[in-house]
Amino acid sequence: MSSTRVPASPAVPDQRLAHDAGATGVPRGLLPVVLTATFMYALDFFIVNVAIPSMQRGLGASSGAIQWIMVGYSLALAAGLISASRLGDIHGRRRMFALGLGLFTGASAACGLAPDIDLLVAARIAQGLAAALMAPQVLAIIRTAYQGAAQARAIALYAVTMGLGGVCGQLVGGLLIKANLFGSDWRSCFLINLPVGLAALAMVRRSLPESRAPRRPRLDNTGMALISTALVALLLPLIQGRQSGWPLWTWLTMAASVVLLVVFAAHQRRLAARDGSPLVPPELFRGRAFALGSVTQVLFAAGQGSFFLILALYLQLGRHLDPLASGIVFTVLAVGYFASSLRSDLVAARLGRQAVTLGAVGMAVGLGLLWEGARIAGDAPGTARVLWLIPGLVVDGVGMGLILGPLTGASLSRVASHLVGAASGVITTLQQLGGAIGVAVVGLVFYGSLGGGYAHAFEAGVLVLAVMELALAGLMQLLPRE
DSSP states (O other): OOOOOOOOOOOOOHHHHHHHHHHHHHOEEEEEEEHHHHHHHHHHHHHHHHHHHHHHHHHHHHHHHHHHHHHHHHHHHHHHHHHHHHHHHOHHHHHHHHHHHHHHHHHHHHHHOSSSSHHHHHHHHHHHHHHHHHHHHHHHHHHOOOOOHHHHHHHHHHHHHHHHHHTTTHHHHHHHHHHOOOGOGGGGGHHHHHHHHHHHHHHHHHHHOOOOOOOOOOOOHHHHHHHHHHHHHHHHHHHHHHHHHHOHHHHHHHHHHHHHHHHHHHHHHHHHHHTOOOOGGGGGGGSSSHHHHHHHHHHHHHHHHHHHHHHHHIIIIIIIOHHHHHHHHHHHHHHHHHHHHHHHHHHHHTTHHHHHHHHHHHHHHHHHHHHHHHHHHOOOOOGGGGGGGGHHHHHHHHHHHHHHHHHHHHHTTTOOOOGGHHHHHHHHHHHHHHHHHHHHHHHHHHHHGGGOOOOHHHHHHHHHHHHHHHHHHHHTTTTTOO
């Protein structure tokens, strides 16, 4: 089955509104609302990188405390995704989405008004938990509201939004800090979410159909505790290990996460055998499309997240660009991404899974061009030398845009309707996990090569990323044929 042709969900009593909407026309406001929320939480993951120097000056915080502004958001988001998908299955995806959007908007206000670093970190954790409540509902809402080609198009637009949230973080943050509206400085990076979030929240009830899992599952409190603890135990050392010098606690914590994941898997199998309500039904991974799709999601996210990091470091520390100028360079990548991702559903309709292969090979070529561009530009001063990076950024962006939508579609294409919520939670969790793994692995290569300068470190990083993209292209050949 093609990654763009997803079977329609059968009508069930709990999904009457979603089914009716699909039969008579999905509400026009559905995609604008869910994609606005998606852009907000994706943007907030990256926009903070630009604001950190201003935060440090304004709050007088240590570098360790500032780091928790990023770590707290990432951990809370990743730890809450799978549990939040179950809450959507039980209580309604529209209801949980609206709750998450409202809490995210409120937490953004708390971040923007925080008088000290402790309250800012607490607000960022709350923001991450609210984002976790929203994120898995988006894919589940799209999967139940749309059918056939319309569903493929909606997933492609979801991919466009996710990618733009990442690549535009630098530019939006740089523009907001440069504008310094009402003397808000870094606070505008959070306060901008208030009018946007409130406008989207006002449209939720009339724009989003309600849907739940066909067979209303029960809460798996033990499973929720196990998976949340395991993810924190795995992600925390991955995020902080390198900066801390990989002390003993990082290795012990990662080992504990493996034990917790094994216990969680055994608990899920027991619940499934008793016809209970496992949080992550084992049957999800019996299908080759979802099982292999999960691995490819991790691999792609690992490359994407780490690339944004090392490019920002090279531009700002190696090329000495300010946040706004660095953001403008990121815009070159965004243009390529936007152009190809808008057409990714049509490419996937023609090529099926090979659309992802084409994108991955394209990214590898783009990364090769970036390697050559960085080698020529070096670390010598001069903004003009950045122009050597443009061909590679365009090609890499085009390849990236061809991947996310078709890859998500391929992963969800054969998932039964009663497993949609769980599958959405797993996919969004794996994207966060992949990003953390990529930053840890590629970060080790980048920082380990800094002795030769930032250009040399960037070259080493993009070579590793090119290998990862070729591995992704190879894995795609194992997915089911159209």
